[in-house]
Amino acid sequence: MKKLVCIWQWLIARLNAAGDYIPPLFLRLILFAEFYEAGMMKLHGENWFSSIHNSFPWPFGAEWFSDDISWQMAMWAEIIGSILLLLGLLTRFAAFSLLIVTAVATAAVHWPESWGSLNELWQGYAITNKGAGNFKLPLLFSIMLLPLIFNGAGKLSLDYLLTKVTGVDPHAKVSDFATAGLALMVIGAPLVFLLPGTGWALILVGAGFVIANRAITPDD
Numbered sequence: 001m002k003k004l005v006c007i008w009q010w011l012i013a014r015l016n017a018a019g020d021y022i023p024p025l026f027l028r029l030i031l032f033a034e035f036y037e038a039g040m041m042k043l044h045g046e047n048w049f050s051s052i053h054n055s056f057p058w059p060f061g062a063e064w065f066s067d068d069i070s071w072q073m074a075m076w077a078e079i080i081g082s083i084l085l086l087l088g089l090l091t092r093f094a095a096f097s098l099l100i101v102t103a104v105a106t107a108a109v110h111w112p113e114s115w116g117s118l119n120e121l122w123q124g125y126a127i128t129n130k131g132a133g134n135f136k137l138p139l140l141f142s143i144m145l146l147p148l149i150f151n152g153a154g155k156l157s158l159d160y161l162l163t164k165v166t167g168v169d170p171h172a173k174v175s176d177f178a179t180a181g182l183a184l185m186v187i188g189a190p191l192v193f194l195l196p197g198t199g200w201a202l203i204l205v206g207a208g209f210v211i212a213n214r215a216i217t218p219d220d
Contacts, residue, residue: 020154020155021154021155021156022154023147023154024088024147024148024151024152024153024154024156024157025088025154025156025157027144027147027148028085028086028088028091028148028153028154028157029086030144031082031085031095031098031141031144031145031148032082032083032085032086033082034082034141035078035079035081035082035085035098036078036079036082036083036086038078039074039075039076039077039078039079039082040079042071042074042075042078043075043079047067047068047071049067049068049070049071049074050067052108052109053067053070053108055107055108055109056070056104056107056108057104057107057108057192057193060073060104074101074104074105077097077098077101078098078101080094081094081095081097081098081101082094082098085098085148085153087157087158088153088154088156088157088158088159088160089153089157089158089159090159091148091152091153091157091159092148092149092152095145095146095148095149096145096149096186096189098141098145099142099145099146099149099189099190100189100190100193102138102141102142102145102190103138103142103189103190103191103192103193103194104193105138106135106138106139106193106194107193107194109134110124110134110135110137110138111124111135111194112124124136125139142190146186149186150183150186152170176213176217177209177210177212177213177216178209178210178213178214180206180209181205181206181207181208181209181210181212181213182206182210183206184202184203184205184206184209185202185203185206185207185210187202188200188201188202188203188206189203
């Protein structure tokens with residue numbers, strides 16, 4: 001039994017070490033391919049946002065931005081953000097930006113126009129649009145972006161090299177109210193465009209946690 005435990009510890013220790021390199025790299029590569037392709041298609045294609053611009057959520061709708069500006073914003077966010085993911089540079093910022101782009105696109109194009117229950121909403125979890133939505137791919141992309149936001153680009157990245165230069169500890173971890181609050185705010189931000197009530201509730205609760213943490217540990 002003791003030998004089996006030792007073998008198991010040997011195995012998970014090495015898988016944990018490899019996990020700092022391989023999974024985030026593959027996530028960055030596949031997300032780069034998807035978002036870069038989408039951005040380049042916009043760069044070399046015609047603006048079709050005019051037909052859906054009224055469906056864009058606040059503040060990206062027609063009352064604030066023209067369809068041409070929205071097209072340019074989406075295009076450059078996808079191109080620049082995907083390249084940053086590929087390089088592993090400013091990865092958390094790039095991943096969060098692409099998460100917001102994905103949420104806005106989902107709200108404007110992929111989200112069902114109406115639904116009365118979670119069962120009806122879940123019918124939109126599909127690749128082909130059958131009238132109930134088509135948010136399977138953007139949901140999968142969003143879930144793939146989350147590990148890069150929370151865990152970073154991994155050791156095969158420019159971000160990791162920068163931590164060596166700056167002396168910042170990339171493995172530093174703190175578990176407190178602010179940790180929970182920040183996580184709620186990150187998850188709530190894209191939900192604001194899809195489920196506004198839920199999204200804003202998560203952001204407000206998360207902000208409350210961060211403020212409470214500062215009150216408890218003011219010198220942190």
